[in-house]
Amino acid sequence: MTDNGPTEPIGPTAAAGDGSDPAEQPGAAPWYRRPVTWIIAAVLLIALALGLVLAFSGGDSEADYATVTVDRVDDAGDPLQTEMLGSIRATTDPEAYRWVTPSDASAPGDAVAAANSSGTVTFRWGPTSEVDDPTEWASSLSMTEALAPNTTLVADSFDCTLRRGDEPDALVVLTIALETPADPEQPSVATYSFQNFEFLPADIMTCGVANGEPGATTTTTTSTTPTTVPETTAPETTAPETTVPATTAPATTVPATTAPPTTAPATSLMGVIESRSDLSTLVDLIDVAGLRDTLSNPGTITLFAPDDAAFDDLVDAPDAPDVNDPATVQALLLAHTNLGEVLLAADVFALTEVPVENGGPQPVDPDAGTVGGAEIAEADLTADNGVVHVLRSVLDIQP
Secondary structure, three states, X not given: OOOOOOOOOOOOOOOOXXXXXXXXXXXXXXXXXXXXXXXXXXXHHHHHHHHHHHHHHOOOOHHHOEEEEEEEEOOOOOEOOOEEEEEEEEOOOOOOEEEEEOOOOOOOOOEEEEOOOOOEEEEEEEEOOOOOOHHHOOEEEEEEEEEOOOOOEOOOEEEEEEXXXXXXXXXXXXXXXXXXXXXXXXXXXXXXXOOOOOEOOOOEEEEEEEEOOOOOOOOOOOOOOHHHOOHHHOOOOOHHHHHOOXXXXXXXXXXXXXXXXXXXXXXXXXXXXXXXXXXXHHHHHHHHHOOHHHHHOOOOEXXXXXXXXXXXXHHHOOOOOOOOOHHHHHHHHHOOEEOOOOOOHHHHOOOOEEOOOOOOOEEEEOOOOEEOOEEEEEEEEEEOOXXXXXXXXXXXXXX
């Protein structure tokens, strides 16, 4: 084999230092100091920052949650600094929601929202990622507000504006149940609800609620009930009657044989309860909670009433609630109350659960004859404004 010498390279080659490779040019900047390198690095950092923001925010958008705003004003039309307690009840996946506003609220559970400087109270909430179809997740909102003593509202309902997607704006009625305590120096409690209405994610509801003039009564459908009429509006029958205390009902509406003037008529739920010796503790707690008017006035009410022995067991328990605190007692009793239906025992046991005014629905077990795990000792004590079922134990507030 013959040695033909070095093999010539195929194709042209650059001579050293001829300028064809910028990195080899005299005085050329290294790669990390070139402008294009910094541009690429800046783009990568921006993309990383955006990714982190989206990751930690969970990707929330306006379509993820419903919004309710309530503009509160006093009797002069000025912004009112107040707080409201918001409660969510979902039709499906009842615990699969989150509070967006107030931001410090945790779910499932109630949230307390304070009015801003303009008097606006805002609640925002929506389904969590556990919900299969968030766009179809429906929920209802109720709100509770403590009013200053001797404060009234100008009406028992207000028109709100609903904005839902591309649909035309619609009116939704915000109804109000006002509970006035026996002691006028104690605050009243207003419960706001949207009857027969459920929110979808992205709904926006705007409401306005105004106080009435001091000393005036709220305009309601039950304003003719004796317990809501001030002394100054008593019929001008005889001059001495103007000095009768407001708690005394007119003789034309309360038969003298039914009950003493200081008790509710026997035909009301309050009258039924007061007529029974085994419900005396419940009577005391109703007054603590300021619910006497609610159970005396016309309505459609179902009340599950624990007897005295049941409350004795409750207060003896290690984790007994404070039965002297009006808010605590009211929350407990409203978990025994349905203000929208008169449910006889047959109606109750045809259901799987009974909706109540505080907390989740109370479960029903027809086979065991129980509601919320409590046995019904005596059923169907009817009154003009509802029905009472006597229980052998106190119900828990359902989540």
